[in-house]
Amino acid sequence: MATDTLKVEATALKDKGNKAFKEHDWPTAIDFYTKAIEKVGTDPAFYSNRAQANIKLEAYGYAIADATKALELDPANVKAYWRRAIANTAILNSKDAMRDFKIVVKKEPNNKDAKLKLAECEKLVKRIQFLKAIEVGDPPSAFEGLDIASIAVPEDYDGVRLGDKMTQEFIDDMITRFKDGKQLHKKYVYQIVKAVRDIVYDEPTMVEMEVAQKTKLTVCGDTHGQYFDLLEIFRLNGYPSEDHAYLFNGDFVDRGSWSTEIALLLYSYKWLRPNYFFLNRGNHETDDMNRVYGFEGECKAKYSERVFKIFSESFSALPLATLIGKKYLTLHGGLFSDDKTSLDDIRKLNRHQQRQPGQAGLMMEMLWTDPQQAPGRGPSKRGVGLQFGPDVTKRFCENNGLEAVIRSHEVRMEGYEVEHNGKCITVFSAPKYCDATENKGAYINIGPELKLEYHKFDAVPHPDIKPMAYAQNSLMQMM
Template identity: 75%
Template sequence: MVSSIEEAVAMKEKGNEAFKKHDWPAAVECYTKAIELNDKEVSFYTNRAQANIKLESYGLAVSDATKAIELDPNNVKGYYRRAVANSAILRHSDALRDWKIVLKKNPGDKNARLQFQECDKVVKRDAFLKAIEVEEPSSAAEGLDLDAMAVEPDYDGARLEKEMTEDFIKDMIQRFKGGKRIHKKYVFQIVLAVKELVYEEPTMVEMEVKEGQSLTVCGDTHGQFYDLLEIFRLNGAPSESHMYLFNGDFVDRGSWSTEVALLLYSYKWLYPKSFFLNRGNHETDDMNRMYGFEGECRAKYKADRVFKLFSESFSALPLATLIGAKYLVLHGGLFSDDNVSLDDIRKLNRHKQRQPGQSGLMMEMLWTDPQKEPGRGLSKRGVGLQFGPDVTKRFCEKNGLNAVIRSHEVRMDGYEVEHDGRCVTVFSAPKYCDSMENKGAYINIGPDYKLNYVQFEAVPHPPIRPMAYGAPGLLNMM
């Protein structure tokens, strides 16, 4: 007769096989079954912590690593996993404490030493930024004289005058595909033009799909430029009649984030009334510093001002879009309070609070996730919260909605319909970070307001790894 301990080990081995195949959800399921059979084995928790890190369930990873440390205070993997997870959710001081313990127990670990040094830099940088923080910082556009900025005669790309054109966009796409960049003057022009456009839009844009029109809703693209081009190839380019809504997380992780942001911004400038952008949790300063966008701006355009202007434009983006009074589209999800309504979103002054912080409506709109259980629960990410089907039902009924459409999470099929059809997740970055085997998806909506889901596969891209411009300490998580 096989003992429960032997069964647990067998489940762990199954989990290890799933992990090798990059099937992180199956790995978590197997490790969970192993823990149910034997909850005293440290390796089950550290293995599940690593699988949760791959799934970006950093809060769960911290919990697993902490349990492993409780079972064995000398377990180096527990401290290591917890440090990585805390770094990922920007709890750098907590991570630093664990890196110190890892190095004390294993002083020869060169990777841990590198991560400790990087984490220490981030803690000191954050303290410095907090010390010099002012309530209303001056704009990075101050003193920027675009008229005096010359484009060299030997610049071999299309010229951008005072208005965006389709020809410029087509030329820009070809330049990007060939590994080239556009002139820095044009980057400034595009970002400043879009910043002004989106600043004037309401916090919740309200739009309709009329006869002769269609709308495509896309989820996270995360700097996966070649997959973004695949969406337009399969589904058609944006136009006045073919509207698009990109639901946040355009940048970070993928190593073509500037290309993605500039292409989306160029379409927004060309079609301001039919191309829409919602802010995601990665259109924020702290995430951009950690996950690569700030570093990419510096590496590709050799100027701090490029990132600073993007940052200002991100903070001006709307937080939600209401489609035909039937679907609320926002990046994260619903709220900690059942009394929150569409009117509360309309009234939210996003310009007063540039960054989402750790609490409040803006944070919840960018960070929360659905759960299968009723009610509300602690966030698996370690930031925000989770909301159940009853929460979604009450919100939709109170506000006369068919469903909430959100993004923010990988779905293996590219999308998932949950909460009795009232909560839809769409994710548009296939083979996410080159480490998952997920499809991408987008949603087409016509004047009948039916949701038509389209899946697509990842396409090849040049051999540049994800997070090429991100914090070195996060590279081992990819």
């Protein structure tokens, strides 16, 4: 039984958490809510508030657990049902989300927003069922029947023309077009995506590269459709060249509302300099995430459904990891459920047989897992994949002769974080993520000596288009 003193102290901690939440400092808010729970573990509001902060950090598994605990303490807690529904929607557990939205509507029959979310959730469930019903084992290529050469570009097209090869002139013009809110002609989109699909398809599942003398490599994390922040990286750090290679470690698209612009710019650099520009697949370069988090909708709004389909095919061809100088394994998510997994297992993985990562297996773990402070392995805070501790990272690096693992996949308030005794490095390159988190962005420069140099940067202004503007329902737009 909590004493009155403990209750007062816990409430003060919750208030500090609420203040941090209002300032968009989600990790600090979670820390205060956790301390409040440690003093008084019977107040459902503490768990419900922490659930909302976990949603903001995309720790949806933790949010579901917190909302469930709040409901155990108070079965009538509407906020907890709502937050659990939102978290389940985020990890595509649409049926569970629908069940909770129904409860909210029943308890608050005049809640128009809840009715809207329930209707949208029901549509989402039906769409998922429909897509599964028409799914075929080996679908034809999205490029089948697409005669790109026969597509004419009008005489009045005001951009630089693209021939059979990518040029720096075309890229420079593209950068300006996108800044001005213009699009490429669809013929050029088809050309770019097909060229890069063909290039990356032939690359190994784990690309192995060295940093040559008098050159450097920059590793960037998630950019998530934040086009103007991507340009800020290039402004601060230099544009890609044969002396300055780049590696983008997944999650180029979704959430931000310039995902097609980022994908096309990165692809154009890959086409121009395939041996000096590298792309790893992220968990958002997948169909199920793109359908919910905005990229599919953006492709349809700016171009066509076919553009989404060809992007989807190209995403499934992307490598899953890059080994830098035999010292740094770079992959989007993290490490594995089995200590025996090795670099050779990654090399042998045939990513072309399994286009989408699914709910289990090596590809899913490479795209979805996260580090944890505690040793061993634990359930995923996201509700997908797992978490791995410093001992897991240490063994993996020792067994494979690595200095460290570089990964992305998670917001870091300073743009990057070095943990697991220096063996696990997270880099995240979308500052002020979704216009809602007061985080910096970061990138890592690596020279021939393979020393890591961390650089932080702030978000820059962008046109007044909100994140998730192309998400197909407001279930996602509110997250």
